[in-house]
Amino acid sequence: MKIITYEDIEHIRMNKKLVTTNGSFDILHVGHLRILQQAKALGDVLLVLVNSDSSVKENKSDKRPIISEKERMEMLAGLACVDYVLIFDEKKALDPLRKIKPDVHVKGGTYIPERIQEEKDLVESWGGKHICLGEIAGYSTTNIIEKIREVYK
Template sequence: MGEIVSLEEALAVRDKLQAEGKTVVFTNGHFDLLHMGHVDYLQRARGLGDVLIVGLNSDASTRALKGEKRPVVSQSERARMLAALACVDYVVIFEETTANSLVEALKPDLYVKGGDWDKGRSPPEAEVVASYGGQVHILPYLPGHSTTKLIETIVDRFGSGRMEDGE
């Protein structure tokens, strides 16, 4: 099981791991309404190195990027669910709308992003990664799995009807 850590704790862990010659992989995202696409992505990211650190957008940064109705699940719950996954070693919550400052501080060996960045554009953090000699790796998403699709399915099936406990 992973740990939820502060940036300072993550930096200390990173220093120790890199001194041991371990490959540190970093990714980031909202991970709202955790689903199979997230799990598959995180497992594949972890498989690229020895340790996976996940940067989690805070509630405020998620609202700024996704709109006032998001996140559906609070940052503390999202962090706990991520840390409970065997493939996630550390979770760091961050407030900014990009992970630039987190990537700049952590300097992971490998920065991983999902397939939505594989359409002729680079993630905003790519320049930071290049500045210290790290690598950016784009992983394709598991088709048919997204938080937006999950929300749409729930709305289509249940609309504004209220469910009783146990349904």
């Protein structure tokens, strides 16, 4: 099973280079896919940390997520580049990262450096690498939502 809990972490790690990334992945799109593929190429195992419905609401808006956490996790687990998926309830991924201690943590290019500095410092505190990949231009869940609203108003 690709959808795991914290108890499964040591088993999946097993002397392998563990890469994590995190996000809401609400309305999965090709920008997400490309970031996930690039993240997978940086190690042996890709674990995707998925914001729960409640944390998406807190981070984005009361109208989000569009897709439920269960369905978002299932779609991510169905991608060949994703080895495992884990849900988390916190607003930021700091607690999951502290528990997992990945070798590499990847962010997409849409993040403002100041907003992820605490995360970067945390990952580097145990010798991990924190990598920000370039933005996949033109792909955003918010843009997709706006386009749908414009077309169907």
